[in-house]
Amino acid sequence: MNADQRGRIVADLLAHYDRHRRVLPWRAGPGETPDPYRVWLSEIMLQQTTVATVGPYFRAFIERWPTVGALAAADQDEVMNAWQGLGYYSRARNLLKCAKAVAGEHGGRFPETEAGLLALPGIGPYTAAAIAAIAFDRPASPVDGNIERVTARLFAVEDEMPGVKQELRRLAATLTPDRRPGDFAQALMDLGATICTPRSPACSRCPIRAHCAAAERGIAAELPRRAPKKARPTRRAVFFWLVRGDGAVLFERRPDRGLLGGMAMPPSTPWREGEAWGEGEALSHAPAPAQWTELNGVVRHGFTHFHFEVTVWAAEGETDAPDAIWARPEDFGSLALPTVAKKICRHALDDGTLL
């Protein structure tokens, strides 16, 4: 593909973007100057997360912490609480680290270069390029899942993901224009989200259909090719619903690293792959000696790399464990509970066995 053809792709896509760009809470209007804080916050939230899901979280964060300086002054537990339900919780921990770095080491201003941005916690190659392009209109070439797909089709790249990622980044970079690189990156992402979709792309409505090698060959819907994924195993655990005399329920704060790091959960047995827990071996992990009763039913939850099956045992009692967190149901809102914990809470509260 020569420079002339690339120029036409850029011009056609930008013309389409100017008429059909999506209106999004974090997106500056035509002629407005983007706020790097909003661009950064949205890009972190949008990592592996849909636009529809992010919307309410983005608005809540902006209302509560209008500037990076305000966010930098927050406690981690506050941030985890506001992030609960959004998933990939290391993003929330790194969000606060990054805000503190920007406020403390950069005078409250985000670096304007990819290299400067890349050095910050939670900002990888995609996000660094996206912020440089969108917030500072630098000729960077962010390549997310949308742009991988659009690029694979435009150039009819038939090699399998993820091996072909580097080649797709190289090809995408050849398109990046010197003028309006931020709009161009967003135009590619809008195209991937609304027209050049994964399953059944709407090629008839595509503004760059005339330039698309995959559409020409009738193989757009098949690209990019992917190797089949591994089956997800099932892990099982028993959770302990311990209710104190005043109605408060026992929770623990998970360690900062790893799965659901920094979030609160009721205590449980280890999460194990394979057979279900027997009564005796499960109760050996109980947080306190008590009259434990098994609740009816199972809580199921899907994680990225395993299915989770939970049963719940309930009892009245106390513990003097130093890391205990006690919360009454009306105060659960003050905890940072992942969605799987909310499912367990609802299951226990809906069950009439205990109370």
Place this chain on the structure above:
DNA sequence: AATGCGTGGTT
């Protein structure tokens, strides 16, 4: 380089 890391919508 491959794996661990959440959740909800779509097909």
Place this chain on the structure above:
DNA sequence: TAACCAAGCAT
């Protein structure tokens, strides 16, 4: 319905 997939990063 179960699989697929989403504005990826850290290790």
